[in-house]
Amino acid sequence: MSPPPAPPAAAAADSPAASAAGPRPIxxxxxxxxxxxxxxxxxxxxxxxxxxxxxxxxxxxxxxxAMANDLAPFVRPLIARVIDHAGLTTPPRAVIARLRALPPFEMVFDSRTRGLTVLLARLFLRHRGFYCCLPGYMLSSRRPPGRFARPSGIAARMLSLAAAAIGGDPDWRGRLDIAEAARRLAAERLPEGPVYVGLAPGSREARKNWPIDRYVALARRLAESGRVPVFMIGPQEAEMVATIRRAVPEALLPEVEPVDPGLGLKRLELAIAVGERLAAVVANDNGIGHLMASIGTPLVSLFGPTDIGRWAPFTEQGVIVSATQFGGTAMEAIPVDAAFAAAERLLVESRDGAHGGSPNRL
Structure with a gap:
């Protein structure tokens, strides 16, 4: 069983903002x-x-x-404290004790959707306002203006809670700050001139992966059309490197080359810097796709068995290609032509300035 979170006195010791003398945390x-x-x-x-x-x-x-590890360097200015493995799911008696050990909060935003765990938080956390994602905003202090049904997508759902608390439209835009050393390295590996199109072939779940031979075929199509394919390869995709280099020698793999430790780059900084230089990215339903969406790189998202309504990336410049459009749910159902056409559409829109609008336009 995970140990309970630190009680209020200990929290105050490592987070001065949590002191009883200061403002209540959220x-x-x-x-x-x-x-x-x-x-x-x-x-x-x-x-x-x-x-x-x-x-x-x-x-x-x-x-x-991921707020405690991969994203920690980028959200540190926004988050005063991260408590992971807090043990707030089961068993109820232990959860209640852990909730009571936490300090009073100004507001609580509960993103979870299991009724009992949300109810326990509503009852046993001390707060001045509570906002949650249950159907109809049940248990929330109030609903977002003009809305009775929660959105399907995770990002839109969370923003609706912000709207409920604020009483209007939330200001959500921003950027991920990275070291200039990361941008210089990305510029060396992707010099000015060519039109670069990223390809992100991995994910944590094999069922969400478009086959590597399809990515190779797409890379060839892009190269034939005068673009430079750029494979975004992390450690978990290392076994793909030899296949890609053999099949598409003109492709670039900027994250595979060694990085001087003296640069002190944090994890994901080079990926972000590379993404800033791409005209578009084609990605599975994966973390890199969401990362590219978060920095505003035009994104083609390939979906198979996962729920598009819930997990679609939050972007104003995006196209979704779903296996269901081609009569299946397996990623293999998506043809190369469809992915290429979607990338072409984004490249044209980006060039002509025709994108924009709602982040839910995917």
Whole structure:
């Protein structure tokens, strides 16, 4: 069993903003978050931090959260404290004790959707306002203006909670700050001139991966059309490198080349810097796709068995290609022609300035 979070006295010792003499913190309760899950909540985090600058934000996860590791360097200005593995799911008696050990909060935003766990937080956390994602905003202090049904998508759902608290449209836009050394390195590996199109062939789940031979075929089509394919390869995709280099020698793999440790780059900084130089990206339903959406790179998202309505990246420049459009749910159902056409559409829109509008236009 995970140990309970530190009681209020200990919290005050390592977070001066949590002192009883200072403003009450704001709590954000989450369940289990990989990189993509956390990135979908980033617009909400920005909105709340801007709307309530005097209240430190505590990000409290029942299990693990990317806010505590991969995204920590980028959200440090926004989050005062991250508590992961907080054990706020089961058993109820232990959960109640852990909730009571937490300090009073100005507001609580509960992103979870299991009725009992949300109810326990509503009853046993001390707060002046509570906002949650249950159907009809049940248990929330109030609903967002003009809305009775919660949105399907994670990002839009979280922003609706911000709207409920603020009483209007939240200011959610922002950027991920990275070291200039990362941008210089990306510029060396992707020099000015060519039109670069990123390809992100991995994910944590094999069922969400478009086959590598399709990515290779897409890379060839892009090269034939005068673009330079750029494979975004992390450690978990290392076994693909030889295949890609053999099949598409003109492709670039900027993250595979060694990086001087003396540059002190944080994880994801080079990926972000590379993404800033891409005209578009084609990605599975994966963390890199959500990362590219978060920095505004035009994104083609390939979806198979996962729920598009819930997990679509939050972007104003995006196209979704779904296996269901081609009579299946397996990623293999998506043809290369469809992915290429979607990329071409984004490249034209980006060039002509025709994108924009709602982040839900995917």
């Amino acid at each position: 709590a954000v309760l989450v369940d289990r978050e990989g990189l993509g899950d956390s990135l979908l909540k980033l617009p909400f985090l920005r909105a709340i931090a801007r709307a309530y600058p005097d209240h430190p934000i505590w990000w409290i996860s029942s299990h693990q959260t």
